[in-house]
Amino acid sequence: MGKIIAFANQKGGVGKTTTAVNLAAALTEQEQRVLLCDFDPQGNATSGFGIDPRSLETSIYELIVSDDPPVEEAIIHTEWADVLGANVNLAGAEIDLVEIDHREYRLKMVLDQIREQYDYILIDCPPSLGLLTLNCLCAADSFFVPLQCEYYALEGLTQLMTTIRAVQRSMNPDIQMEGVLLTMFDGRTNLSIQVVDEVKRHFGNKVFSTVVPRNVRLSEAPSHGQPITAYDRYCRGAEAYMALAQELLRRNIG
Secondary structure (H helix, E strand, O other): OOEEEEEOOOOOOOOHHHHHHHHHHHHHHOOOOEEEEEOOOOOHHHHOOOOOHHHOOOOHHHHHHOOOOOHHHHOEEOOOOEEEOOOHHHHHHHHHHHHOOOHHHHHHHHHHOOHHHOOEEEEEOOOOOOHHHHHHHHHOOEEEEEEEOOOOOOOOHHHHHHHHHHHHHHOOOOOEEEEEEEEEEOOOOHHHHHHHHHHHHHHHHHEEEEEEEOOHHHHHHHHHOOOHHHHOOOOHHHHHHHHHHHHHHHHHHO
């Protein structure tokens, strides 16, 4: 049965979508069966695999509001991973779900139908802590926190961890922290090094040893609709995400 991992951080611009997209592609290269579920109305994870969010006939929005969702029909097969895409329609889901029974579990109901087909299902959460992110956390076995190497990095985690504890108490007691990934690392600055040390003090062995560097090629790849392993597989960013995929697999096998 596939492991479902939610990529969560309510702070924008921390590398959450970049990590979900590139880790999905890197895991596929490691011969894993991977589904990338875009649950952000911006649809950036969808376009990151070269899919136009506006062209989706069935997006994740239609699936979560349907009583009999056509999940198989909505899956888009790409060379890098399978995708359940999102678009701006998802922005209205928080209102639409209010009157639906078990509204926190709608994404779980969708993914449980197909999880046995995959080794990993990666969910790109929106940069907020509303009902959409709650759906992600209720569907997931674990949550993955990309964290930018900047001064306020840890401050933003407090609210996320409070939300996680609330979910564990009443909705998904089994969800665990997959790990913390430090992104946008610049080894030339004392600040980046200090943030790494501080995060490791707080989270210990939950911090991945792989660190994603600041890398121009990583920033360019989404505009070409490709993960970094396809856009420039020999750049430092691609090397980091390939190493992260291997580290994630080692942790889950061990």
